Amino acid sequence: MTPPNPPAPSAGTNLPAEPNAFVGRERDVSDLRGLLETTRAVTLCGAGGIGKTRLAVHVAHGVVAAHPGGVWFVELADIAPRGPADVVARRVAAVLGASEEEGRPLTVTLADAIGDRAVLIVLDNCEHVVAECAELAGALLPRCPRLRLVSTSREPLRTEGETVWRVPPLDPGEAVRLFAERARAVRPEFAVTPENTAAVSEVGRALDGVPLALELAAARLRVLTVEQIAGRLTDRFRLLGANSRTAPHRQRTLRAAIDWSHELLDARERTLLRRLSVFTGWTLGEAESVCADPAGLAADLAEDLAELPDLPDLPDLPDLPDLPDLPGLDEGPEPPAGGLPPRGVLDVLTALVDKSLVVGEEEVAGETRFRLLDSIRQYAAERLAEAGEEEMVRDRHRDSVLEAAERDGELALAEASGEWQDRVALFHRCDVELGNIRAALAWALEREDVEGGLRICTALRSYWIARGRVPEWAQWTDRFLARSRGLPAIVLGPALAGRAQLALSARDFPRAAGFAERALDPCRSAGDGFMGAASLITLAEAHTRAGRYTEAADRLDEADGLTESPGQEWNRGYSMIARGYMLARSGRAREAAQVYESGLAVMRDIGQLWGAAHALIGLGRIAELRGDAAGARALFTEALPPLVEIDARPELARALAGIGRVALAAGDLSAARGSLGRSLSLCRSSGVRPEIARGLEAFAELLAIEGDRRGAVMLTGAAAGLREDAARRHTPHPDGPAHPSGASGSPVTRTPGHGARVERMLEPIRRAMGEPVVAQWFGEGHSLGPDEAIALALGTDDEAAAAGPEPSTQAAATPQPTANDTPLTTLEETRSDTGPYTLPTAPTSPTPPTASTTPTVPTAPVTPPSTLTAREREIALLIARGLSNKGIARELVISPATAARHVANILTKLGFNSRAQIAVWAVDHKLADQPQLR
Numbered sequence: 001m002t003p004p005n006p007p008a009p010s011a012g013t014n015l016p017a018e019p020n021a022f023v024g025r026e027r028d029v030s031d032l033r034g035l036l037e038t039t040r041a042v043t044l045c046g047a048g049g050i051g052k053t054r055l056a057v058h059v060a061h062g063v064v065a066a067h068p069g070g071v072w073f074v075e076l077a078d079i080a081p082r083g084p085a086d087v088v089a090r091r092v093a094a095v096l097g098a099s100e101e102e103g104r105p106l107t108v109t110l111a112d113a114i115g116d117r118a119v120l121i122v123l124d125n126c127e128h129v130v131a132e133c134a135e136l137a138g139a140l141l142p143r144c145p146r147l148r149l150v151s152t153s154r155e156p157l158r159t160e161g162e163t164v165w166r167v168p169p170l171d172p173g174e175a176v177r178l179f180a181e182r183a184r185a186v187r188p189e190f191a192v193t194p195e196n197t198a199a200v201s202e203v204g205r206a207l208d209g210v211p212l213a214l215e216l217a218a219a220r221l222r223v224l225t226v227e228q229i230a231g232r233l234t235d236r237f238r239l240l241g242a243n244s245r246t247a248p249h250r251q252r253t254l255r256a257a258i259d260w261s262h263e264l265l266d267a268r269e270r271t272l273l274r275r276l277s278v279f280t281g282w283t284l285g286e287a288e289s290v291c292a293d294p295a296g297l298a299a300d301l302a303e304d305l306a307e308l309p310d311l312p313d314l315p316d317l318p319d320l321p322d323l324p325d326l327p328g329l330d331e332g333p334e335p336p337a338g339g340l341p342p343r344g345v346l347d348v349l350t351a352l353v354d355k356s357l358v359v360g361e362e363e364v365a366g367e368t369r370f371r372l373l374d375s376i377r378q379y380a381a382e383r384l385a386e387a388g389e390e391e392m393v394r395d396r397h398r399d400s401v402l403e404a405a406e407r408d409g410e411l412a413l414a415e416a417s418g419e420w421q422d423r424v425a426l427f428h429r430c431d432v433e434l435g436n437i438r439a440a441l442a443w444a445l446e447r448e449d450v451e452g453g454l455r456i457c458t459a460l461r462s463y464w465i466a467r468g469r470v471p472e473w474a475q476w477t478d479r480f481l482a483r484s485r486g487l488p489a490i491v492l493g494p495a496l497a498g499r500a501q502l503a504l505s506a507r508d509f510p511r512a513a514g515f516a517e518r519a520l521d522p523c524r525s526a527g528d529g530f531m532g533a534a535s536l537i538t539l540a541e542a543h544t545r546a547g548r549y550t551e552a553a554d555r556l557d558e559a560d561g562l563t564e565s566p567g568q569e570w571n572r573g574y575s576m577i578a579r580g581y582m583l584a585r586s587g588r589a590r591e592a593a594q595v596y597e598s599g600l601a602v603m604r605d606i607g608q609l610w611g612a613a614h615a616l617i618g619l620g621r622i623a624e625l626r627g628d629a630a631g632a633r634a635l636f637t638e639a640l641p642p643l644v645e646i647d648a649r650p651e652l653a654r655a656l657a658g659i660g661r662v663a664l665a666a667g668d669l670s671a672a673r674g675s676l677g678r679s680l681s682l683c684r685s686s687g688v689r690p691e692i693a694r695g696l697e698a699f700a701e702l703l704a705i706e707g708d709r710r711g712a713v714m715l716t717g718a719a720a721g722l723r724e725d726a727a728r729r730h731t732p733h734p735d736g737p738a739h740p741s742g743a744s745g746s747p748v749t750r751t752p753g754h755g756a757r758v759e760r761m762l763e764p765i766r767r768a769m770g771e772p773v774v775a776q777w778f779g780e781g782h783s784l785g786p787d788e789a790i791a792l793a794l795g796t797d798d799e800a801a802a803a804g805p806e807p808s809t810q811a812a813a814t815p816q817p818t819a820n821d822t823p824l825t826t827l828e829e830t831r832s833d834t835g836p837y838t839l840p841t842a843p844t845s846p847t848p849p850t851a852s853t854t855p856t857v858p859t860a861p862v863t864p865p866s867t868l869t870a871r872e873r874e875i876a877l878l879i880a881r882g883l884s885n886k887g888i889a890r891e892l893v894i895s896p897a898t899a900a901r902h903v904a905n906i907l908t909k910l911g912f913n914s915r916a917q918i919a920v921w922a923v924d925h926k927l928a929d930q931p932q933l934r
Contacts, residue, residue, distance in 0.1 A: 024174030049212025069117030171882030175204030201916030280435025468686030493522030573602030717781025
């Protein structure tokens with residue numbers, strides 16, 4: 001007998017009403033609604049608090065009309081795990097009003113009740129009953145052709161036909177919008193203002209754009225300012241406590257949300273999760289190296305041995321005496337039951353990804369990288385400490401970073417010969433590992449592991465120099481050197497030599513000389529010829545900058561005696577480049593060019609195109625000095641590609657400045673502005689004040705030619721202030737004057753810090769405007785900080801020329817020729833790069849500037865959209881959508897380096913210091929509403 005048909009569910013919906021405004025995720029909502037037209041089973045996966053339920057409900061509200069059979073919301077969170085097999089089916093039946101029939105499977109009853117009606121069922125919080133949900137989906141979908149299932153879960157159901165939709169964190173702009181929206185529920189007058197933008201952006205960044213965390217943070221505005229909230233996020237689990245009394249327990253606090261996920265893990269998953277907290281990001285190999293148990297490694301080896309063929313019997317060996325216990329072998333906590341062998345890490349890591357606790361990121365150098373959201377990382381770190389494993393795992397992490405740094409440092413950075421592209425890849429590896437490097441250094445410092453910390457600093461010194469990260473990494477090195485008493489010479493000598501190179505890159509020549517001198521004896525006693533030669537070359541460069549050319553030549557001769565041995569090719573080539581620079585500065589340009597060419601050949605032979613670019617820039621300066629405009633531009637341009645590949649910012653800035661000077665001399669102001677602007681932005685990113693000063697002086701020449709006398713003098717004054725500040729920070733060299741002497745002249749322009757180029761620029765302005773006015777303008781510029789001065793320079797861009805043409809498209813320029821053997825100092829500046837200007841004394845009764853002689857100079861960056869070029873507005877919009885520089889490059893079909901330069905220009909023009917601020921600005925100015933940017 002055929003059973004009677006069960007009653008059909010009444011058409012309608014039980015979807016919960018949305019309690020407040022739904023913010024952001026417009027693209028996700030649109031795509032999901034479109035997906036439901038073609039896909040019958042969609043699972044929204046993501047970490048706790050990421051907004052899966054809210055997104056599912058919002059999407060479902062928008063498709064009610066397309067499902068006349070009803071849209072039904074089924075809450076599963078309160079179902080106890082490991083209950084009856086049909087527990088989920090019973091909950092669905094209760095919602096749909098279907099009654100269970102004796103002797104008939106409930107899934108069959110449900111399928112008959114739904115029939116061929118267009119029904120959408122939302123199964124919410126499936127992760128603890130995921131098998132039961134998968135079984136229900138497998139039973140209903142084949143029998144109900146118009147049924148659609150949307151599930152929310154921290155891991156996929158793994159049912160046939162399932163589409164997994166990973167719910168991402170909110171992008172920076174959306175995070176700010178959500179925080180502001182929820183903040184107004186607590187404080188109706190709250191608004192994002194220029195004063196609190198940075199703090200709001202930091203809250204969004206620190207909380208990874210997780211909606212639950214942002215809403216809990218906004219609730220704290222009852223008693224805290226947004227700045228206080230941002231400052232307390234290091235203790236986020238205490239800060240982000242209970243908010244709503246009616247919310248489910250797992251959503252009342254941030255800790256409860258993560259506890260819910262953690263309780264669903266097995267022992268190995270919990271072990272791996274807590275150990276992964278030591279990373280800022282990792283590969284599978286790094287996780288296996290740092291997180292697996294030694295006992296597990298033994299199990300892997302035993303498995304390998306078991307697979308070997310049987311060996312012939314060996315003769316009996318005599319009994320061996322018992323070995324004494326070795327210290328340290330039984331240290332550390334016991335591994336969890338069963339251990340975590342290296343081969344088991346892949347499966348456990350996969351499970352953590354599936355359960356939305358680990359985020360898989362884009363591939364880097366052929367390997368997938370992973371990370372933890374910051375709140376999960378802090379939670380896991382607490383669990384690591386509770387398990388008594390923190391020291392063991394963080395020691396392993398530090399050792400892993402040290403091993404990689406020393407292995408990669410030789411090939412990527414200096415010592416070994418190799419293919420250029422291999423070096424490029426390792427530079428980029430350092431980029432993605434930067435957070436781990438910092439974490440390892442911090443742990444080494446905490447553990448008083450001075451040797452390990454200095455070895456990391458030394459191995460990666462050239463990476464820090466290339467990236468323009470010298471101030472930060474000099475501080476790391478100094479903190480370890482301050483604790484280096486009793487350190488072996490084999491570690492101390494290279495560390496001092498590396499610190500000297502950092503000081504040289506920062507243009508702190510007295511300290512570079514001091515560190516290099518201190519490095520010589522320990523390098524000799526340790527037999528480290530490579531770092532000994534490097535110290536001598538650094539010392540020679542410091543002597544060259546001080547005008548002590550004889551001492552410089554002596555040191556280079558001494559270095560050359562060491563560089564003939566194998567493995568010294570880098571030092572051999574760089575010694576030639578340093579000698580070329582010394583010869584050029586001392587007025588021997590012909591000899592300098594020959595030596596530069598020799599150094600260029602050596603660097604190319606060993607595949608070190610970074611070193612080759614140094615030589616090309618030196619040759620370009622000599623060609624520029626000789627009046628060979630086409631040759632200078634070609635040499636500077638030839639240096640660019642390898643520098644772009646490794647993002648070597650200081651050298652990129654110098655090459656672009658050279659191209660800009662050549663264009664400026666030819667009167668091609670648009671091309672000059674583009675190259676000089678990019679150069680100045682790169683100088684800004686390094687934070688090295690003498691480099692910024694050089695960039696400002698180049699821009700001052702441009703403004704002078706354009707007729708902006710006041711702007712030109714102000715930038716010159718700003719450069720003077722930066723040099724004075726640098727000089728105050730730098731220790732005078734004990735063996736000679738800090739600054740070369742100069743000819744006498746006006747008290748404004750002929751001071752120890754000024755060079756010939758600056759003097760030539762200021763002289764006609766002084767004649768036209770008079771000393772008092774020039775002194776006043778100089779003083780105004782002198783009071784500017786580096787960011788204000790750069791904004792003054794770049795803020796004068798007209799929109800069409802703001803970005804400027806790429807260097808490879810700029811026309812050759814023809815500067816005025818000079819004598820072949822004029823010292824290079826006339827081109828660069830007859831001064832020490834750290835030498836101060838004398839601040840001109842303002843007159844007691846300055847001549848008031850008139851409207852006809854005083855151009856208006858902006859005193860602060862402006863922020864309307866028109867400040868940015870069309871391309872920059874387009875990039876600002878892409879930043880607001882959460883794209884990285886690589887993502888922007890793919891979207892616009894440009895190089896990542898070009899994207900990075902555009903971002904730097906945007907930051908400078910808007911006076912910002914973070915991408916999140918750009919995102920907020922783009923949202924506030926409604927860039928998405930501009931048709932040409934969509």
